[in-house]
Amino acid sequence: MAETTATATAAAGEEAPFKMVETARQVVKMHPVVLFAILDHFIHRNEGQQRVIGTLLGTRTATGQLVVKNCFPVPHVEQGDEEVAVGKDYLQQMLDLHRQVNSNEEVLGWYATTPGQGVLINQQSCLIQDFYSAECGDPLHVVVDTSLANNVLGVKAFMSETVKLGESVLAASFVQLKVELQASEKERIGLDLMIKASKSRFDQSQQLQDSKQINTEVENLEQSMTRLLTMLENVSAYVDDVVAKRKTPDYKTGSKIASVISMVPRIEPAVFEKSFRSNLQDLLMVVYLSNLTRTQLAVAERIAKTSTV
Structure with a gap:
């Protein structure tokens, strides 16, 4: 070199x-x-x-x-x-x-x-x-x-x-x-996960026990919807305060709100509810099959132990 x-x-x-x-x-x-x-x-x-x-x-x-x-x-x-x-x-x-x-x-x-x-x-x-x-x-x-x-x-x-x-x-x-x-959205998500992981120091047995308590997809969906509703309430409260002249309008914030609203697809409530229920039923079916598989594995394990005795 x-x-x-x-x-x-x-x-x-x-x-x-x-x-x-x-x-x-x-x-x-x-x-x-x-x-x-x-x-x-x-x-x-x-x-x-x-x-x-x-x-x-x-x-x-x-x-x-x-x-x-x-x-x-x-x-x-x-x-x-x-x-x-x-x-x-x-x-x-x-x-x-x-x-x-x-x-x-x-x-x-x-x-x-x-x-x-x-x-x-x-x-x-x-x-x-x-x-x-x-x-x-x-x-x-x-x-x-x-x-x-x-x-x-x-x-x-x-x-x-x-x-x-x-x-x-x-x-x-x-x-x-x-x-x-200056972190992008993907980098910020990765950093958040690393920070959470660094704060959780458990031994291997504790980690195995905690892995059984991982949120199901339905619970994750519920948490996401709750966060979304909270953000919508905050935005709605901010807009109401600006309209009522209780807060000074921020044009950058207003531009971002308008940009987000313009990206939301216009769907009829009935069509959206039908699509949402269909996806929810799919998630429930996945959860049901997962629980059924876990039960069958537990039964098979007990039968195997009984036969060896």
Whole structure:
């Protein structure tokens, strides 16, 4: 694998100092799948490797908003405080493959896990930042704190700025940006399930016992209808308050309500009730057959035990 090596150099052979500036001049949107990919990369890192790095991919809006949607790992080697080797050929091959699938996404910058306890950025980070400057001009740098300090997974984003005096670089400052998660509906459902699963820590016997109490499809349907009715009541109450001038109208909310209503198919009540009852009967038949099968299995098991005795 060919590698590109960057070496830290400065005037008079000294390293240019860097500093971090905590401010929020811009908000970076990030999809949750990016964080999972970074953590998976860190978990499967090579033995003895302190941190991992990779490339961030996404889009830039017309207003300059950065939306990080994807990422992939990049092999690298850090040698002391003055030299970093990055797999440039590997990076280019991965970019070519990714563009065949997502041609609208571009390189936004790079990610890294923390190089040490309580350390977010070090001298090598400046070198890698310079390397990615050739890929995207003004690279975004996302740092994921895998030390889990205070049981918190810290995620911070930075942009670099250089302070020059003539042609000499005096310092490099990393300006911190605000990071917000932007999840699609499918991602949000997956996150909710993962959060619920993390809160439920039972042993295997308890899980087997709980599996027998899984809601039937009829109960799930009832819960869905109850949630739907609750949302309809909330929307109806909001519209009534706006009409009665008890609340200030929100045009975005009104537009969303109108959009949802326009998507509801116009069906005669009698036709809808007939279709609903037909589906309900199908569900009841499935539940009945499931219970009948469970009963037959229990009877067969008892007969088998009796015959062996």
